[in-house]
Amino acid sequence: MMRPKFVLAGVAIALAATGCSLTEPASVQTPKVDLIGSTWLAEDIDGGGVIDDAQSTLVFGTDGRVSGRGGCNQYGGVVTLKGASMIVDQVFSTKMACAAPALMDQETRFLNALQATRSYRVDGTKLVLVDGEGKARLRFDR
Secondary structure: OOOHHHHHHHHHHHHHHHOOOOOOOOOOOOOOOOOOOOEEEEEEEOOOOOOHHHOOEEEEOOOOEEEEEOOOOEEEEEEEEEOOEEEEEEEEEOOOOOOOHHHHHHHHHHHHHHHOEEEEEEEOOEEEEEEOOOOEEEEEEO
């Protein structure tokens, strides 16, 4: 009869040999797209679409930073990418008034959603930024 400690050791060796992890579920996978150096155009903010002329953008620099246009103003920040995890913080922007209240509202919603990002996924040519509760907040296209 096999002793329990030998069974556990055998399971641990088998998991290590197959590359399985006890801490990360098999469903979590690192996205296959390299975001560094890419530029994206927002198509949707919190399920409300976007104003076509506003062109909210997201650019991933090679220096660990993001930048772009919120709609009216330029913005920048720091991005941390690890697997499917994405954190955007230290966000700053210029403070010019938008020509229309709807543009200012869109820019505010865009920057708030960007700062709420905790992970991302790529669906075909679309980049989707997701908050900590699993809600898709921003959808971009290249």
